[in-house]
Amino acid sequence: MGAHPRPLSFLLRHFPRGHLTAGAALAALVTFALILPESGASSGEAERNVRASLELPPPEERTRQAGSEKSAGQEEARLEWKELEVRSGDTLARLLGAQGVPAGEVHRLVTADERLKKLARIRPGETLRIGLDEQGTLQALEYRLSRVEALHANKTEGGWQAREEVREYERQLRYTRATIDDSLFMAGQRAGMSTGTIMQLARIFGWDIDFIMDIRKGDEFQVLYEELFLDGEKVGEGNIVTAEFHNRGREIAAFRYELSSGDVDYFDFEGNSMRREFIRNPVDFTRISSRFNPNRRHPVLNTMRAHRGVDYAAPTGTPVRAAGDGRVEYAGRRGGYGNVVIIRHGQKYSTLYAHLNRFHVRTGARVRQGQTIGTVGMTGMATGPHLHYEFRVNGQHRDPLRVELPQADALPREERRNFLVQANRLRNRMALHREAFTLAQNTE
Numbered sequence: 001m002g003a004h005p006r007p008l009s010f011l012l013r014h015f016p017r018g019h020l021t022a023g024a025a026l027a028a029l030v031t032f033a034l035i036l037p038e039s040g041a042s043s044g045e046a047e048r049n050v051r052a053s054l055e056l057p058p059p060e061e062r063t064r065q066a067g068s069e070k071s072a073g074q075e076e077a078r079l080e081w082k083e084l085e086v087r088s089g090d091t092l093a094r095l096l097g098a099q100g101v102p103a104g105e106v107h108r109l110v111t112a113d114e115r116l117k118k119l120a121r122i123r124p125g126e127t128l129r130i131g132l133d134e135q136g137t138l139q140a141l142e143y144r145l146s147r148v149e150a151l152h153a154n155k156t157e158g159g160w161q162a163r164e165e166v167r168e169y170e171r172q173l174r175y176t177r178a179t180i181d182d183s184l185f186m187a188g189q190r191a192g193m194s195t196g197t198i199m200q201l202a203r204i205f206g207w208d209i210d211f212i213m214d215i216r217k218g219d220e221f222q223v224l225y226e227e228l229f230l231d232g233e234k235v236g237e238g239n240i241v242t243a244e245f246h247n248r249g250r251e252i253a254a255f256r257y258e259l260s261s262g263d264v265d266y267f268d269f270e271g272n273s274m275r276r277e278f279i280r281n282p283v284d285f286t287r288i289s290s291r292f293n294p295n296r297r298h299p300v301l302n303t304m305r306a307h308r309g310v311d312y313a314a315p316t317g318t319p320v321r322a323a324g325d326g327r328v329e330y331a332g333r334r335g336g337y338g339n340v341v342i343i344r345h346g347q348k349y350s351t352l353y354a355h356l357n358r359f360h361v362r363t364g365a366r367v368r369q370g371q372t373i374g375t376v377g378m379t380g381m382a383t384g385p386h387l388h389y390e391f392r393v394n395g396q397h398r399d400p401l402r403v404e405l406p407q408a409d410a411l412p413r414e415e416r417r418n419f420l421v422q423a424n425r426l427r428n429r430m431a432l433h434r435e436a437f438t439l440a441q442n443t444e
């Protein structure tokens, strides 16, 4: 009796077979991503970058490193640099020995610092850069560990000193927009976004929009996100800084904001968190087999009996997750529900998970959002394996797919002003990009 009855045929129309699987996979990933701690990055490359930026040296040193690879200081200015390629069978001693470096010096170098021990593990294909003074004595060495990480060794009066350098990506904002006519994933790909960035977008809006159930043909999004460059070459994508979704007539905007605590989160323009206290779907489902319906004929009893929850058809053994943080009020057998878990989330909310095959929690246990509490089964009154899920607000049954989910912690009052300034700036920036984008499209 819902306001938007959407049978399976609707889904298939909007997600052609191939995409349905992609959509389901996306939903699974989204659910998975939701329970991961905020990393603020999309790809492995970007994640590394986030870690890298935490370990960055102070700005003045950064500029110096970025400015010239050759001269890290005045003393090195007169050094002659050579690049040595590590070949099969090479050891550091052999490689440096060929350049006239005595074995004793190589030993002193490698043992001077824990970090310099890495030099003993050089592999074929890697390169070392060595700096020699006018007498041909080794004074400095550089070992590139990856595209962004390098190990430096400098000879000083006190012996060899090590320094690890992490290059910072150059970040540029890219604007793109797309209209969805099949799935978010396909639209994102057409708009030139990487899979990681599409997943980020899905993760940001995943609390408001169910990307399988809610997406309609004609929905739109626009997004401003970082592209990462090294030496002028694009090497990955970073964070979404702001995004806007037009979903079935709703307009939802999200802004990335770093709190003074260092935590990063996405907020709407009013400073409310995009996250919710509850996950919409407690199981990575393949399909919804029965909706919330106060006037339904019960399939087993064949009498009129309200369906006060949602059924997710899923194979026996599929993990069932706690929709939110809370305490297990009951885990055991109860009539037609079969094996059931009831979780209390504060005074106002409770959730119920029925027909479970196995329990992963006991009565009284504390659970975290996303934690597996049991597995899908068909205990109690069930015609096949599925999860029956109920959501209660002040003891009243609500449609789990439609109920307004409470927001997670809003922005602290003292951060609000700062946030608003930044959100405003991002909004203006997005508007400018949008204009330029539209202009470019029209002149094409």
Ligand SMILES: [Zn+2]
Binding pocket: 290, 307, 309, 310, 311, 387, 388, 389
């Ligand atoms: Zn049910």
